[in-house]
Amino acid sequence: MKVIDAHCDALNRMMLRPDIDFHSSEHLDVTLERLVASGSAMQLFAVYLSATLHSPGFREVLQCIDYFYTKVLAHPQMRHIRYAGELAQAEAEGKIGAMLTLEGVDGLMGDELYLRTVFQLGVRCIGLTWNYANWAADGVKEPRQGGLTLKGRQFVKQCEELGIILDVSHLTERGFWELAELSPRPFIASHSNALDIAPDPRNLSRAQIEAIRDRDGRIGLTFIPWLVDTTRPAVMTDLLRHIDYVASLGGGHILGFGSDFDGLSRKTEGLEHAGCFPALAELLARHYDDDFVRGLLYENWRTFFERSLPVSVI
Numbered sequence: 001m002k003v004i005d006a007h008c009d010a011l012n013r014m015m016l017r018p019d020i021d022f023h024s025s026e027h028l029d030v031t032l033e034r035l036v037a038s039g040s041a042m043q044l045f046a047v048y049l050s051a052t053l054h055s056p057g058f059r060e061v062l063q064c065i066d067y068f069y070t071k072v073l074a075h076p077q078m079r080h081i082r083y084a085g086e087l088a089q090a091e092a093e094g095k096i097g098a099m100l101t102l103e104g105v106d107g108l109m110g111d112e113l114y115l116r117t118v119f120q121l122g123v124r125c126i127g128l129t130w131n132y133a134n135w136a137a138d139g140v141k142e143p144r145q146g147g148l149t150l151k152g153r154q155f156v157k158q159c160e161e162l163g164i165i166l167d168v169s170h171l172t173e174r175g176f177w178e179l180a181e182l183s184p185r186p187f188i189a190s191h192s193n194a195l196d197i198a199p200d201p202r203n204l205s206r207a208q209i210e211a212i213r214d215r216d217g218r219i220g221l222t223f224i225p226w227l228v229d230t231t232r233p234a235v236m237t238d239l240l241r242h243i244d245y246v247a248s249l250g251g252g253h254i255l256g257f258g259s260d261f262d263g264l265s266r267k268t269e270g271l272e273h274a275g276c277f278p279a280l281a282e283l284l285a286r287h288y289d290d291d292f293v294r295g296l297l298y299e300n301w302r303t304f305f306e307r308s309l310p311v312s313v314i
């Protein structure tokens with residue numbers, strides 16, 4: 001069973017503990033060995049500069065990307081995925097794809113040159129915010145619940161020109177609808193669940209899920225326990241309710257997973273690290289047919305990225 005996981009924070013762990021490497025199963029949920037063991041076809045790695053790093057700037061963005069190159073891509077089993085066709089190529093060679101994403105644009109400081117630089121370094125998905133406000137937009141925990149700033153709107157256009165995929169996880173609902181109006185292209189929620197199943201503002205309302213479905217974007221259901229179940233400690237089977245709900249809205253084909261491994265202080269039971277995907281695949285196989293399971297774990301993300309990644313001009 002092949003797997004694509006649309007979100008992890010392993011690079012942030014490396015920022016906080018520069019001594020750890022990509023094998024450190026004691027300190028990391030996502031390690032090379034676990035990706036191999038779980039049949040990973042591609043892992044997305046977020047550049048997320050947590051609040052513990054005081055006012056992170058562009059230098060910190062570059063430092064995080066440097067760890068992606070020196071700690072992750074340095075392994076010959078890993079392949080950097082930047083352009084359409086590269087994932088298929090990596091799979092044909094038996095390699096695991098690795099894609100760079102950016103969670104919160106704070107460190108780009110509204111500078112288009114910085115955006116172009118991270119694109120050239122391989123960033124292919126960008127979420128405007130983490131939970132709070134920055135120069136581009138408001139995150140879901142910002143009390144005023146604003147949308148996109150003027151600069152944020154310009155930034156969205158610049159991302160589109162480059163072929164960068166926008167990610168709405170963490171964005172306010174107002175920001176979501178402003179982005180949807182501004183941008184005709186499919187976007188993703190890399191790590192969010194269904195609000196009607198788990199009422200947390202980080203999750204997506206029915207209307208949001210339908211909007212993503214209508215433009216053939218993607219949703220990565222996440223293992224963040226308080227987004228899986230808001231009333232009690234979450235277990236793996238609770239994810240089925242989110243899957244069934246989105247499928248009931250005609251959105252089964254837009255679903256994948258975005259674990260948020262290495263970003264969590266608590267875990268969903270049974271989904272503690274990247275080596276748990278085979279157990280999830282077993283659970284899914286007991287409830288859904290083979291094609292649907294393959295879609296959830298791999299194929300829905302694969303088709304999306306194959307279609308959405310820019311075509312190399314080199």
Ligand SMILES: [Zn+2]
Nearest residue numbers: 103170191263
């Ligand atoms: Zn996140």
